[in-house]
Amino acid sequence: MITLKGIKKTYENKAGRFEALKEVNLAIQKGEIFGFVGYSGAGKSTLLRLINGLEHPTEGTVELDDKVLSELDKKAIRKERQSIGMIFQHFNLLWSRTVLENVMFPLEIAKVSKTERNRKANELIQLVGLAGKENSYPAQLSGGEKQRVGIARALANDPKVLLSDEATSALDPQTTDEVLDLLERINRELDVTIILITHEMEVVRKICHRVAVMDSGVIVEAGSVLDVFRHPEHPVTRRFVKQDREMDTKETKEALKELQTLYPDGDIVQLLFQGGSVNVPIITQVSRETGVDINIIQGSMQSTYEVPMGTLVIQLLGSREKRQRALELFKTYPIEVEVLGHDE
Numbered sequence: 526m527i528t529l530k531g532i533k534k535t536y537e538n539k540a541g542r543f544e545a546l547k548e549v550n551l552a553i554q555k556g557e558i559f560g561f562v563g564y565s566g567a568g569k570s571t572l573l574r575l576i577n578g579l580e581h582p583t584e585g586t587v588e589l590d591d592k593v594l595s596e597l598d599k600k601a602i603r604k605e606r607q608s609i610g611m612i613f614q615h616f617n618l619l620w621s622r623t624v625l626e627n628v629m630f631p632l633e634i635a636k637v638s639k640t641e642r643n644r645k646a647n648e649l650i651q652l653v654g655l656a657g658k659e660n661s662y663p664a665q666l667s668g669g670e671k672q673r674v675g676i677a678r679a680l681a682n683d684p685k686v687l688l689s690d691e692a693t694s695a696l697d698p699q700t701t702d703e704v705l706d707l708l709e710r711i712n713r714e715l716d717v718t719i720i721l722i723t724h725e726m727e728v729v730r731k732i733c734h735r736v737a738v739m740d741s742g743v744i745v746e747a748g749s750v751l752d753v754f755r756h757p758e759h760p761v762t763r764r765f766v767k768q769d770r771e772m773d774t775k776e777t778k779e780a781l782k783e784l785q786t787l788y789p790d791g792d793i794v795q796l797l798f799q800g801g802s803v804n805v806p807i808i809t810q811v812s813r814e815t816g817v818d819i820n821i822i823q824g825s826m827q828s829t830y831e832v833p834m835g836t837l838v839i840q841l842l843g844s845r846e847k848r849q850r851a852l853e854l855f856k857t858y859p860i861e862v863e864v865l866g867h868d869e
């Protein structure tokens with residue numbers, strides 16, 4: 526549905542030339558929730574501006590369905606841009622207009638009749654869960670509510686694609702989850718393709734189907750969210766995944782050090798479970814069959830679009846031989862096993 530072919534974007538100003546995008550090739554399918562993740566300056570916003578036709582690539586093409594955006598005249602681009610909705614980190618609402626008037630605004634621009642504008646805007650306000658707030662002003666709303674207005678407004682022209690530029694970055698964790706749930710429902714029920722850019726891997730894990738990791742103007746890794754989380758290859762991806770698993774937090778490191786002092790003869794092992802493997806009583810089976818004692822240090826569950834993922838950090842206690850057998854036995858189950866520390 527959206528094809529990026531050989532995209533390069535170079536900015537030139539007094540300070541010189543800057544290659545914001547170096548070579549981007551990608552195809553995003555209709556109905557997908559596709560995430561771009563990367564640190565500040567990676568080129569995510571630049572890419573989004575090319576996809577919505579605000580800017581054109583220096584080289585390469587952006588195709589929306591079968592149309593090459595940069596080959597269209599201004600009028601045709603305006604028309605295409607109506608099929609792309611956009612939501613922003615700081616909502617970009619009109620502060621002197623009510624919720625209803627904000628949602629009606631793109632319909633006014635599209636010269637839709639007043640009756641139809643009213644009908645459509647009210648329908649969208651219902652959809653995003655803001656019924657009763659039609660006459661409120663943005664300043665009277667919470668961050669989550671403001672973003673819901675942004676989403677309703679972005680959907681006013683029945684877009685095929687919704688672009689989200691860090692739309693949850695200014696929200697607290699619970700409100701983030703609520704907005705992500707809403708985006709997922711919009712994708713499912715209205716069949717809107719969603720492209721989101723974020724620096725939060727958690728957002729990608731929760732709702733995206735596929736992800737591209739960006740660094741210094743290139744895509745360094747792309748694939749299904751589950752694959753990328755299971756086998757992050759590039760160092761930048763590893764950093765994002767690790768951040769999300771909270772395995773490099775100070776507390777965990779301190780806890781590991783403390784446990785290694787307390788149980789100098791033990792192995793500290795991290796198990797990563799996915800989907801069905803969570804149903805098997807693996808810990809009990811391994812302990813019973815090998816005679817090792819198992820301490821559970823830390824456990825967490827994370828949801829993804831496909832299946833839940835669980836992380837368990839355990840300590841194996843017993844003779845070296847028994848622990849070795851236990852590790853081998855763990856590896857026969859459909860889980861990932863990583864030894865984080867041992868007594869040698």
Ligand SMILES: Nc1ncnc2c1ncn2[C@@H]1O[C@H](COP(=O)(O)OP(=O)(O)OP(=O)(O)O)[C@@H](O)[C@H]1O
Nearest residue numbers: 536538543545563564565566567568569570571572
């Ligand atoms: N109009 C411009 N002129 C010159 N340089 C630009 C311009 N727009 C972006 N850049 C540069 O291109 C690089 C990529 O910027 P971009 O905003 O796409 O990154 P990003 O991944 O979205 O990061 P952030 O989350 O901080 O916005 C940055 O180094 C930025 O300074």
